[in-house]
Amino acid sequence: MNPLAGGFVLIRRDGQTYRPEKSAVIEESKRDQTLHVLNRLAFGPRPGDFERVSAIGPERYVQEQLHPESIAIPGDLSERVIEYRTLHMSPIALFVEYQRPIMAARRDAKAESEDKRAIKDATKDLRIQQRVVMREVVEARMMRAIEGPRQLQEVMTAFWFNHFNVFAGKGLDSIWTGAFEETAIRPHTLGKFRTILGATAHHPAMLFYLDNWQNTAPGSPGSKGKFEGINENYARELMELHTLGVNGGYSQADVIALAHILTGWGLPRGGGGGNRRPGMQGAGMGEVFPFMRRRRNFRRPGAAAVDPSGFYFDAERHDFSSKNFLGHEIEGGGMAEGEHALDILARSPATAKHLSFKLAQYFVAADPPKALVSRMAERYLATDGETRAVLETMFTSAEFWDPRYFGVKFKTPYEYVVSCVRATGAPVRNYRPLYGTMQILGMPLYGCQTPNGFANTQEAWLNPDAMMTRLSFATALGSGNLPLENPPFDEEAGGDGRRREPAAVPRKGVGKVNIRFDSGPRGPKMTPPDPAQLAATLGEYFSPSTANAVEAAPTQLRAPLILGSPEFMKR
């Protein structure tokens, strides 16, 4: 039951409350629908959103959001995104610029000394410099989620990233996660599922995260050292998590078959990519990933060339035999086998159902109506997996507009933090208090270790300690004490002019979070949000007990209370 169904109270600009007349019921339902689309297709309203969507109507807003290309991005925002230089670099370029110098420094230091501590110290500055990559990714994601007008695309970017989760704390994914989201996820959020599935399957971040880069046919010419056998990790998750779902009708034999099909899908490495000539550094793949070097040149004719993204199919490690996969005979044909398998997976009714369930669970209810999920799955199969069409079926369904599902989804830490900042309209230069709070709440951005991603249900996120943290965050933000305007990091720190990069994503998914929910004696105070403006932004939608508590509170506590209200914990 919607706890708000029993009636609500409006807070007027003067801070007084009144209860609406019955004649206002139609307007109420319109208002509720407006808030509903802003809460589900967007990360909650920003100042002005409620008025604008009220004016055009929620249905039109849905159509706009389904066609993000029709929504202009403010020039200022695109410029700031463009300024995140590393966000737009390819995995190979990132490796060359941020990983290779570390390896070179380590090599030089090793030549000079055997003391491993000295060797570690020699790379310390470079390792700190490398952190800029994840900081830029984190900031760009949050900036677009908070300010971007193409909100559904932001919601779907988060949704698909989580669906195809990679963990930025694992090795090279600390430089590749951003490129993964930028090229394998973001451009395909509303497109064909087969496209996003293929893009993630080829991306170095995924190949590395789920170990497929090591997946090797036993006894193949390339089978040696790190590459000595089958690694089922990606094959299993590809079916269990990315496509068919855990009860999607596949067997352990299918996992093994798929793993064999995907042997050789990996990264370029010494010798394997050929063209390793002097003077070709940077272009010659053998120099790009020397840590993967394993042996002398040996090349099977017909091996595919290196993809500019860093994908490399190593025919020498591939199992060229024919396979039986999910009842299909797949002829041994090198890389084409994998593409064929992805086709089969993307077209499966089990995939249609699994994806439809997840989408409906995100957008409608934790336990989504079965009939809706079925209709979405049908549309998926009818359109050969067009995400936009599936979403449209959902957004135009009676279930989506059923008021009993309004305001019932408990926000994840990401949704809560982003929606709070959106509601206040606070300008952000320093994102650390935001991603730090998400870490404290157990949802570090890009910090989910496990391939199944974060849950989006109340059961996963509602706990007593989390409530204290959320309300402390609300209080800090609502009273202007969260240092969002400070520079992102202390450029003078250390006195040597070096930029001190904090690690935006800790290696273990959890780190030493030390966010202060007050600006302290050093920090400048931000302008606290005006409570009446904040209430208006949120459609003045509060239960009587919330309204009474806000009314009874001193002025400076009203904004914190609104942001910390039970209504605002949900979407």
Place this chain on the structure above:
Amino acid sequence: MKKDFQDTDACIACSPRPATALSRRAFLRRAAVLSASGIVLLSPHAWAARSLDGSSKGRLIVVFLRGAVDGLNVVVPHGESAYYDARPTIAIGRTGASDGAIDLDGYFGLHPALAPMEGQWRDGTLAFVHACGSPDPTRSHFDAQDFMESGTPGVKATQDGWLNRTLAVIPGTHGPTEALSLGPTVPRILSGKAPVANIALGRAAERPMPMDRPIIEAAFDRMYTGGDSISRAYRDGRQARMRLMSELTQDMTEANAGAPSPNGFSDDTDRLARLIGRDPSIRVAFMALGGWDTHVSEGAANGQLAGHLKPLGEGLASLAKSLGPSYQDTVILVISEFGRTMHENGNGGTDHGHGNVMWVMGGPVKGGRVYGRWLGLSPGSLYQERDLAVTTDFREPIAAVLRSHMQFSDAQIDRVFPGRPRSSGNVAGLIKV
């Protein structure tokens, strides 16, 4: 000292700042307001009363040594010449030699830096399980810690941690402070359905949050009066924070003018002991210590590993003492994701290995014994001819603790460790019945 024990991962945020004198005063004021407002805080007396009602309330504390501690230098097989051959510069000397191992049973000895724990060994409340660990072959810290915390080796999709499931399988509703995490976030091992309270390590534990200010609490209290789950979570959270912070405030008044002890870990264990002593509802607690990944310059009786073991041993011994009567109802486990190579490497350190030693301490423990199945250190008995083989699955001693100490049924244990291996009998008798 303190720094060494924090998670070695980079700090994402501002440098830690000690609580100021002002904030302490603010705390005292707040505590006064609370007691004036009639909030009842449980006293040690309440604990005694609860104990007398006959219900057995076993308590479990888990200390995770992140980074893979070198178990062969913790509980040293000093009766094994292969050990000395394999470790020319980092072996712990034989018993009787200067800085030699403290003899345990004529074959195994304790690292001399752990001398503070000798008392627990002698009084029979400290045991070890050697050649213990995860059956999963991974040598990745990331995967191995994950498996040891989820309690499901080899299964990555497990969402919650076994220590949380330990609470969750106990029927009934759970109070806000039944699970306590010392550290800034809820770790994997404690994530899950049951509520978890956490306090920061070190002096950050005393740092106030806005929610600690009475005026803010009071305002939110008016908002969260309902019977819905969010309101209940809110009230549980408030209660937990109040209890924990009030205990810590009391600590500060008792501590001699706030001079921090040189041993950060002892501070944390003392804090934990006091919380447990005053709040009998704490059933499970967890803390993690980093800095064990000794690839380089591990040292022997002195050096890097010794420097980490010493405060750990002092902290655990002090925990045993300061728990007082509660020690009789407490089991403390010290675990680490895997052991290290038997041979020392070219840098005076050890690399990622496999089997390790688990420490089991507490009143209910039948200690003074090294449990497990020991195959020796000949090349043929090693795992992949390089590491101590795992002969006892890490879930087995924990299951014994759950069964005999926490009074769990087999069905409950199965829910904590789904798919656990059958008992090998290697740890029979570990916990007094």
